[in-house]
Amino acid sequence: MQLLAEVMSNFWLGLIIxxxxxxxxxxxxxxxxxxxxxxxxxxxxxxxxxxYAGGRWGWAQLIADGLKFxxxxxxxxxxxxxxxxxxxxxxxxxxxVALVVVIPFGPNMAFRNLELGLFYALAISSISTIGVLVAGxxxxxxxSLIGSxxxxxxxxxxxxxxxxxxxxxxxxxxxxxxxAIVQAQIATGIPYVVPQFLGFVIFFIAALAELSRLPFDxxxxxxxxxxxxxxxxxxxxxxxxxxAEFVNMFTMxxxxxxxxxxxxxxxxxxxxxxxxxxxxxxIAKSFLLVxxxxxxxxxxxxxxxxxxxxxxxxxxxxxxxANIAVTAILKVVI
Amino acid sequence: MTLDQDLVRHLSExxxxxxxxxxxxxxxxxxxxxxTHGVLRLVARVxxxxxxxxxxxxGYMHRGYxxxxxxxxxxxxxxxxxxIDWVAGYANEIPFITAAEKLMELxxxxxxxxxxxxxxxxxxxxxxxxxxxxxxLELGAQTPLFFALRERERVLDLLEGVTGGRFHPNFNRxxxxxxxxxSGSQTRKLIQDLPKTFYEETRVAMDEVLHVCDQLEDLVxxxxxxxARTKGIGVLPPExxxxxxxxxxxxxxxxxxxxxxxxxxxxxxxQFEFNVITGQNGDCWxxxxxxxxxxxESARIxxxxxxxxxxxxxxxxxxxVIKVPKGETYVRAENPKGEMxxxxxxxxxxGPYRLKIRSASFSNISILPWILEGVLVPDIIAIMGSLDxxxxxxxx
Numbered sequence: 226m227q228l229l230a231e232v233m234s235n236f237w238l239g240l241i242i243x244x245x246x247x248x249x250x251x252x253x254x255x256x257x258x259x260x261x262x263x264x265x266x267x268x269x270x271x272x273x274x275x276x277y278a279g280g281r282w283g284w285a286q287l288i289a290d291g292l293k294f295x296x297x298x299x300x301x302x303x304x305x306x307x308x309x310x311x312x313x314x315x316x317x318x319x320x321x322v323a324l325v326v327v328i329p330f331g332p333n334m335a336f337r338n339l340e341l342g343l344f345y346a347l348a349i350s351s352i353s354t355i356g357v358l359v360a361g362x363x364x365x366x367x368x369s370l371i372g373s374x375x376x377x378x379x380x381x382x383x384x385x386x387x388x389x390x391x392x393x394x395x396x397x398x399x400x401x402x403x404x405a406i407v408q409a410q411i412a413t414g415i416p417y418v419v420p421q422f423l424g425f426v427i428f429f430i431a432a433l434a435e436l437s438r439l440p441f442d443x444x445x446x447x448x449x450x451x452x453x454x455x456x457x458x459x460x461x462x463x464x465x466x467x468x469a470e471f472v473n474m475f476t477m478x479x480x481x482x483x484x485x486x487x488x489x490x491x492x493x494x495x496x497x498x499x500x501x502x503x504x505x506x507x508i509a510k511s512f513l514l515v516x517x518x519x520x521x522x523x524x525x526x527x528x529x530x531x532x533x534x535x536x537x538x539x540x541x542x543x544x545x546x547a548n549i550a551v552t553a554i555l556k557v558v559i
Numbered sequence: 560m561t562l563d564q565d566l567v568r569h570l571s572e573x574x575x576x577x578x579x580x581x582x583x584x585x586x587x588x589x590x591x592x593x594x595t596h597g598v599l600r601l602v603a604r605v606x607x608x609x610x611x612x613x614x615x616x617x618g619y620m621h622r623g624y625x626x627x628x629x630x631x632x633x634x635x636x637x638x639x640x641x642x643i644d645w646v647a648g649y650a651n652e653i654p655f656i657t658a659a660e661k662l663m664e665l666x667x668x669x670x671x672x673x674x675x676x677x678x679x680x681x682x683x684x685x686x687x688x689x690x691x692x693x694x695x696l697e698l699g700a701q702t703p704l705f706f707a708l709r710e711r712e713r714v715l716d717l718l719e720g721v722t723g724g725r726f727h728p729n730f731n732r733x734x735x736x737x738x739x740x741x742s743g744s745q746t747r748k749l750i751q752d753l754p755k756t757f758y759e760e761t762r763v764a765m766d767e768v769l770h771v772c773d774q775l776e777d778l779v780x781x782x783x784x785x786x787a788r789t790k791g792i793g794v795l796p797p798e799x800x801x802x803x804x805x806x807x808x809x810x811x812x813x814x815x816x817x818x819x820x821x822x823x824x825x826x827x828x829x830q831f832e833f834n835v836i837t838g839q840n841g842d843c844w845x846x847x848x849x850x851x852x853x854x855x856e857s858a859r860i861x862x863x864x865x866x867x868x869x870x871x872x873x874x875x876x877x878x879x880v881i882k883v884p885k886g887e888t889y890v891r892a893e894n895p896k897g898e899m900x901x902x903x904x905x906x907x908x909x910g911p912y913r914l915k916i917r918s919a920s921f922s923n924i925s926i927l928p929w930i931l932e933g934v935l936v937p938d939i940i941a942i943m944g945s946l947d948x949x950x951x952x953x954x955x
Contacts, residue, residue, distance in 0.1 A: 270705040367586055371608070371936065439699060440784055446699070447593055449940045526784050527699025529937045530608060 243336050251322055255471040256287040261512075262471075262519050263287075269523045297460035304365035305457065313363060314458070314465035316356035321469045323349045324476040329404040331489045331503025342403035343395065346480050347388055350435060353469060354380040357437075357444060360466075361454035372453025375530055376444035379434055382537035387431035389545035393417075393424040393552040394484045403480075407488035416487035423548045425485040427541050429514070432477040434533065436470065438518055440525040441533060478514035479507060486510055586610070586936070590619050594697050594940045597950030601927070603939070610939055613931035615924055620954040628914040633659050633733055633881050636914070640901075641727040643918055644952035647686035647895045649718065650679050652731040655914075657825045658890040658903040659733050662883045665875050669827070671735040673868045674753065676826045677761075678718060678730070680857040680864070684768060685714045686895035687808075687850045687857075690947045694847055695779055697944035698788050703778055710771040713764040720754045733881055735874030752873060758865050765858045772855050779847070789843035793930055793942035796841060803929065804922040807897025809946055812849040813841030819893035826892075831863045843945035850947070882909055896920050896952055916955055920948035 267274025279285025361373020445453035489503035589600035598619035692707035722728030838845025891900035897919025
């Protein structure tokens with residue numbers, strides 16, 4: 226502990242270690258979730274799922290898939306806007322990585338403990354949609370274009386409920402620092418999902434839309450738009466999008482856990498043990514939400530874009546506003 | 560520089576038109592597309608997400624079966640017609656064989672008719688289960704696919720047990736059904752008949768099919784999103800459906816109780832009790848619901864048929880070389896996709912002089928330009944899927 230604290234206090238050494246951890250964390254989490262998706266969907270559909278790769282349970286399937294993507298020819302359509310086309314996957318994955326940075330994995334254990342951490346997280350999470358928009362626009366493909374415009378429409382519709390739903394938490398905690406929000410929940414003893422249940426539900430639905438997971442996967446919509454904005458991407462560029470999608474599921478879940486489910490705190494743990502187990506608790510809780518997302522994916526069909534818009538503007542935004550008003554009044558009264 | 564000129568012209572246009580320009584674009588859906596059931600191509604003018612002037616372009620799968628039939632003899636043609644609507648290959652054989660038998664004035668033994676009827680209903684179940692699998696998939700739900708395909712496999716296993724083929728049984732012969740090992744001794748003749756365990760396995764499979772219908776109803780009909788995506792979408796009024804020649808479950812979903820199993824006598828359907836299922840609104844939801852109920856009705860018919868199957872020969876006496884007397888006839892049957900008819904013209908030879916095939920999907924997709932006018936792009940897929948066509952049945 227002492228040694229670790231000393232090493233981390235050196236700026237450059239700490240930076241290198243942090244970078245290495247992020248660089249490892251992102252693909253590892255992506256692979257774990259990707260594998261979980263394969264296996265869980267198989268379970269839900271009376272299938273076996275990956276079986277042979279790696280000898281047992283097909284555990285190496287995702288590694289094999291990843292390597293396969295690197296072997297593929299990197300095709301850029303002739304009419305594509307080449308630099309933008311190449312930039313888009315990096316933008317999407319970059320936003321994902323940038324989001325990992327503020328998640329508090331334990332007491333004072335975020336890669337960067339920002340005072341406006343929540344604000345930063347919400348702002349960064351919408352950058353990946355710009356990447357999607359750019360990807361669809363530069364592909365010179367009509368399906369990609371429709372897909373990316375749907376993604377943009379979805380962003381506008383869902384960014385508002387997403388932001389509004391967390392205002393209740395900010396009012397209760399009195400801060401936008403993610404670590405402090407967790408500490409506030411530890412102090413009161415009840416996670417914010419109890420007083421802010423409506424906010425949690427709205428946040429989760431909006432996060433699903435933001436991630437374009439089913440039932441809101443209209444930007445990809447395999448049966449309508451072939452592969453949406455991904456249609457023209459091959460090889461490792463496609464892998465970037467794929468990885469970003471899985472890691473984004475984790476980061477959005479981690480933020481939801483931090484805001485509503487007590488973050489890295491597990492009742493009964495304190496002191497050094499809480500510090501050590503913090504990341505494990507947070508990851509376990511996040512995977513619980515990721516599981517729900519996967520479960521949705523294999524259960525629900527897809528909404529239509531206009532249905533999504535009317536749901537966002539007519540249901541979620543008013544509910545979120547009502548939630549803020551009630552929370553604010555109760556905060557003053559009690 | 561042209562670029563500068565373009566820029567100047569563009570700027571001048573911008574300054575003139577204050578409104579945002581949203582030009583229409585032409586969207587090509589297919590022939591290679593995940594949801595066109597093969598190689599159908601739709602050319603649509605889309606304004607944002609709204610589609611206009613949807614034109615189906617067919618013919619990518621034309622195999623010239625009508626012409627091909629003219630240079631084949633009658634037993635060979637069953638192989639060809641199997642491949643028209645390949646998800647219910649068996650059902651395609653029936654009207655053709657019946658047409659030839661009608662011209663030859665053959666009396667088909669009742670056992671053969673019963674076997675034909677059982678297998679036709681099984682083909683209907685297999686076809687409708689494919690629809691049950693693919694339609695939610697088109698709406699984005701992947702899991703019902705596996706439920707429906709699992710039970711379809713049971714039905715196909717039974718078909719395979721009797722005919723030897725899952726998709727293309729080629730099991731009918733003029734005057735009966737396939738004699739397995741040629742003619743011969745009494746034991747040989749027993750081998751030719753239905754497999755020993757057929758009745759038992761069929762009873763089990765029918766129970767399972769009825770069970771999966773309940774499951775699908777829970778999984779799909781209990782889903783709010785499916786209802787939101789299908790109710791009131793793609794409404795096909797009965798008069799329009801009749802005017803375009805739409806038949807089968809698509810017509811019945813519009814509320815027209817027209818079922819050739821009741822009207823025609825190509826198979827002894829009058830011996831069985833079953834309902835003609837009709838919908839009320841003629842929307843995508845009704846088309847899904849009608850097909851689900853038809854699986855149940857088919858299972859009922861099969862259950863009754865295996866209880867009442869008569870014994871006796873499975874093949875009428877026919878000459879070694881089959882020649883159909885001069886004449887012409889039209890026989891139509893209720894296929895899973897709709898009305899399937901063969902107009903058979905014989906000049907007394909070993910093969911038909913002309914065979915006109917009236918396939919259900921061809922008429923059913925002729926409604927596409929009408930029904931897809933002004934709908935949203937996601938609804939194109941929802942409506943197209945609900946019409947349940949097969950490209951082999953469209954192009955022949």
